[in-house]
Amino acid sequence: MNKLSETKAFGGRQIRFEHESNTLNCTMQFSVFLPPQADTTKVPALYWLSGLTCTDENFSSKAGAQRVAAELGIALIIPDTSPRGDDVPDDSDGAYDFGLGAGFYVNATQQPWAKHYHMYDYIVQELPQLVEQALPLNRVRSISGHSMGGHGALVMALRNEGMYRCVSAFAPICHPTQCPWGHKAFSGYLGDDRSAWQAYDATELLLKHRTAPPMLVSQGEADNFLAEQLRPDDLAQAIAQTGVQATIERHDGYDHSYYFIASFIEQHLRFHAKYLK
Numbered sequence: 442m443n444k445l446s447e448t449k450a451f452g453g454r455q456i457r458f459e460h461e462s463n464t465l466n467c468t469m470q471f472s473v474f475l476p477p478q479a480d481t482t483k484v485p486a487l488y489w490l491s492g493l494t495c496t497d498e499n500f501s502s503k504a505g506a507q508r509v510a511a512e513l514g515i516a517l518i519i520p521d522t523s524p525r526g527d528d529v530p531d532d533s534d535g536a537y538d539f540g541l542g543a544g545f546y547v548n549a550t551q552q553p554w555a556k557h558y559h560m561y562d563y564i565v566q567e568l569p570q571l572v573e574q575a576l577p578l579n580r581v582r583s584i585s586g587h588s589m590g591g592h593g594a595l596v597m598a599l600r601n602e603g604m605y606r607c608v609s610a611f612a613p614i615c616h617p618t619q620c621p622w623g624h625k626a627f628s629g630y631l632g633d634d635r636s637a638w639q640a641y642d643a644t645e646l647l648l649k650h651r652t653a654p655p656m657l658v659s660q661g662e663a664d665n666f667l668a669e670q671l672r673p674d675d676l677a678q679a680i681a682q683t684g685v686q687a688t689i690e691r692h693d694g695y696d697h698s699y700y701f702i703a704s705f706i707e708q709h710l711r712f713h714a715k716y717l718k
């Protein structure tokens with residue numbers, strides 16, 4: 442992998458890399474924050490999955506996570522949200538909720554998406570292998586994300602027991618098989634057989650597996666996507682039915698933006714730090 446840029450921040454290093462992805466069949470960029478502790482020892486990593494329309498740079502520049510990550514000695518691994526490049530197909534209408542910037546963290550099985558859109562394998566396999574070989578990381582991991590990325594984080598944690606010490610999410614798409622964003626993405630990437638969709642639905646996975654790593658979900662009450670797309674009550678019901686260790690916090694007045702993430706990222710990082718020790 443090649444380093445594209447490096448900037449000092451809070452005693453640590455904010456770095457952007459580029460690499461050839463065998464999983465996605467394209468060149469990918471991602472960002473990493475290494476806390477100051479990484480200069481002398483291997484550190485744990487929180488993987489952050491961003492939402493629709495984002496690249497790795499939205500979270501790096503808008504969430505304000507670096508100060509507390511530096512204090513806690515946690516590396517931040519921040520991938521892009523879809524494969525990229527001239528060869529990678531996009532939504533034919535250029536819609537923001539499918540195609541480029543909207544990989545939905547699935548392994549596409551339908552054409553023309555299946556050649557590149559394998560974000561699930563990229564996040565669970567290729568990226569950790571790459572960064573853990575090249576960077577001072579101790580292979581202790583957790584995962585978090587926002588909206589589409591919150592859905593991705595919950596799915597990765599629920600499907601890969603033992604891989605992540607804990608999971609958190611901001612305004613995640615909790616029940617994608619039951620909302621318009623999920624219908625569009627899953628029918629496009631996975632086809633019309635709805636049984637294939639279940640493997641990428643946090644609410645359905647929790648009801649099936651009935652186990653989860655420690656989980657924290659934060660949701661703004663003034664989020665314009667709340668009722669139609671996000672459906673946190675469905676996840677809350679599954680949590681109540683299964684009795685897993687999980688908290689869903691509702692915050693009055695907060696919307697879907699990065700101002701919400703910036704307001705609560707410190708709380709999430711401190712939650713992760715408890716389990717990354």
Ligand SMILES: N[C@@H](CCC(=O)N[C@@H](CSC=O)C(=O)NCC(=O)O)C(=O)O
Pocket residue numbers: 491492493494495499503537587588589590697698699
């Ligand atoms: N119409 C909007 C919708 C895109 C949007 O709100 N994206 C969110 C994530 S939504 C769920 O995955 C986001 O994080 N945007 C980037 C940001 O920096 O705020 C639009 O096209 O902008």
